[in-house]
Amino acid sequence: MKHAKMKKFGSIFLASALITGVLAGCGSDDKGSSSDGGGEIKIGGNLELSGQVATYGSSINDGAKLAIKEINDAGGIDGKKINYVAVDNKSDSGEATSVALRLAEQEKVVAMLAPATSGNTNATVQIANQQKVPIVTGSGTAENITVDKDGKVNDYAFRTCFIDPFQGIVAANFATETLKAKNVAIYADSSSDYAKGLAAAFKEQIEKNGGKVVIEEAYVAKDVDFNSTLTNIKGENPDFVFIPGYYEEVGLIVKQAREIGIDVPLMGADGWDSPKLVTLAGADALNNTFITNHYSSADPDQKIQDFVGSFEKEYGEAPNAFHALGYDSIYFLKDAIERVDGDITGEAIQKALAATKDLSLVTGTFTVDKNHNPVKSATVLEFVDGKQEFNSKVNP
Numbered sequence: 001m002k003h004a005k006m007k008k009f010g011s012i013f014l015a016s017a018l019i020t021g022v023l024a025g026c027g028s029d030d031k032g033s034s035s036d037g038g039g040e041i042k043i044g045g046n047l048e049l050s051g052q053v054a055t056y057g058s059s060i061n062d063g064a065k066l067a068i069k070e071i072n073d074a075g076g077i078d079g080k081k082i083n084y085v086a087v088d089n090k091s092d093s094g095e096a097t098s099v100a101l102r103l104a105e106q107e108k109v110v111a112m113l114a115p116a117t118s119g120n121t122n123a124t125v126q127i128a129n130q131q132k133v134p135i136v137t138g139s140g141t142a143e144n145i146t147v148d149k150d151g152k153v154n155d156y157a158f159r160t161c162f163i164d165p166f167q168g169i170v171a172a173n174f175a176t177e178t179l180k181a182k183n184v185a186i187y188a189d190s191s192s193d194y195a196k197g198l199a200a201a202f203k204e205q206i207e208k209n210g211g212k213v214v215i216e217e218a219y220v221a222k223d224v225d226f227n228s229t230l231t232n233i234k235g236e237n238p239d240f241v242f243i244p245g246y247y248e249e250v251g252l253i254v255k256q257a258r259e260i261g262i263d264v265p266l267m268g269a270d271g272w273d274s275p276k277l278v279t280l281a282g283a284d285a286l287n288n289t290f291i292t293n294h295y296s297s298a299d300p301d302q303k304i305q306d307f308v309g310s311f312e313k314e315y316g317e318a319p320n321a322f323h324a325l326g327y328d329s330i331y332f333l334k335d336a337i338e339r340v341d342g343d344i345t346g347e348a349i350q351k352a353l354a355a356t357k358d359l360s361l362v363t364g365t366f367t368v369d370k371n372h373n374p375v376k377s378a379t380v381l382e383f384v385d386g387k388q389e390f391n392s393k394v395n396p
Contacts, residue, residue, distance in 0.1 A: 051091025063326030138325030168201025251280020283386030
């Protein structure tokens, strides 16, 4: 996006008095930097609180708010409370761009949680770099968020999730080594960078493992009838089907696949992780399906169980992976801000985020690599009668 266009977006937002948002935290000072001795640190949230993938953004937001409550109740960061400004990007990439500008130019945040999806996060990266406001996405897993097409690191883009190639490799290894699959099908959302990246990594690893991709089919977001392509897949008699995509289409795909007699294991990634998936697919249809994910609430690790207990007390339900990633994203920022020597600015936070090492969070202990990606474990979950069960943990 060119600078002139960015100024145009900025003027639009300066003229807008209200945008749907959620305000949390304390204090009313609009200054993100605490260099003036103010008593707050202003952090933004650019999240899908409505629209097609609202369950992701809302979950990240709930996890983030719990972390902020804990931090503020404990005295804040070096005595400064977090003032959190969360704005709805309506699950739209254009809106995500506009929200990023609002948070940087009007709200003057020193850092922000980026959108939940890779596409919406990518729409904010250039603004983050130009405004020098670091963004942290909890679930944007596409490689090109932190590294551009020319291989240059996007200085102000970070994430708390692992990247798509790692998920694709984990899924392929699980298919061949655990499920002993040999002939597999891939059914991916061709309109999604997320799905295409997962499919490519999965295919490459399957072939390395000696497996064979017998058919590749595609659908696009908002499709509702998948019977034709599923019939093509069934005709090739695969013993495993990989379906990278988001829950709204995946739920219908799983339901229709079972209805036409595809009874082999189905597997996806973190995009399946929504309570709406069970409603769309049906609990029975989801039996013998698996996903790679960032964590499991059933993992016996004490740090995870402490988080689960706190979340259940606050919200009355068990936290999913997006809740955990939102929670971790705030603690990732907290750790970095605590290591800033001097004024708390976007530039100072960026340097501290890039230097993160051996940080222990709910979704794993990680060190940020040279491409601003966390090196961390993945979890494999299995659906049993509509509920996710912990299967295994895979180290990078």
